[in-house]
Amino acid sequence: xxxxxxxxxxxxxxxxxxxxxxxxxxxxxxxxxxxxxxxxxxxxxxxxxxxxxxxxxxxxxxxxxxxxxxxxxxxxxxxxxxxxxxxxxxxxxxxxxxxxxxxxxxxxxxx
Numbered sequence: 001x002x003x004x005x006x007x008x009x010x011x012x013x014x015x016x017x018x019x020x021x022x023x024x025x026x027x028x029x030x031x032x033x034x035x036x037x038x039x040x041x042x043x044x045x046x047x048x049x050x051x052x053x054x055x056x057x058x059x060x061x062x063x064x065x066x067x068x069x070x071x072x073x074x075x076x077x078x079x080x081x082x083x084x085x086x087x088x089x090x091x092x093x094x095x096x097x098x099x100x101x102x103x104x105x106x107x108x109x110x111x
Contacts, residue, residue, distance in 0.1 A: 002072050007056045010044035011075070012037070015060060018070035030055050 004011050016026040016037060023041070027034040032052065039046065048056065060071065 002060070002068065002075070004056070004060065007048055007053050008044060009040035009042075009046040009048070012040040012048065012056055013044065014074045015056065015063075015067075015071055016040075018067045018074060019063070020070075030059055 016023070019026060019029065021029060023037040024034045027037045030037075030052075032055070036048075036052075040048070060068070063071070
């Protein structure tokens, strides 16, 4: 069984896609607001509250085998992108403005 150590908006959206649900139907399935699901789609690096983490764990655990297989496949394809995005945004918040500016300049110059 696949386990997600810490759910992000990106992981939650992958689960929604694996269920083949709309924002509204996935929100109803989880018992959360549709705008919460929409927020996950727009902010892949957001980390849901612990209570929502538990809800997502339970949804994955109770999901049919087809959904679990779809989630595993989609996660394997997108894992590096989501992990990199989460790590970058976490580091970016901790860096000083000068270092952030320097990184942006270096990133721009390397393109």
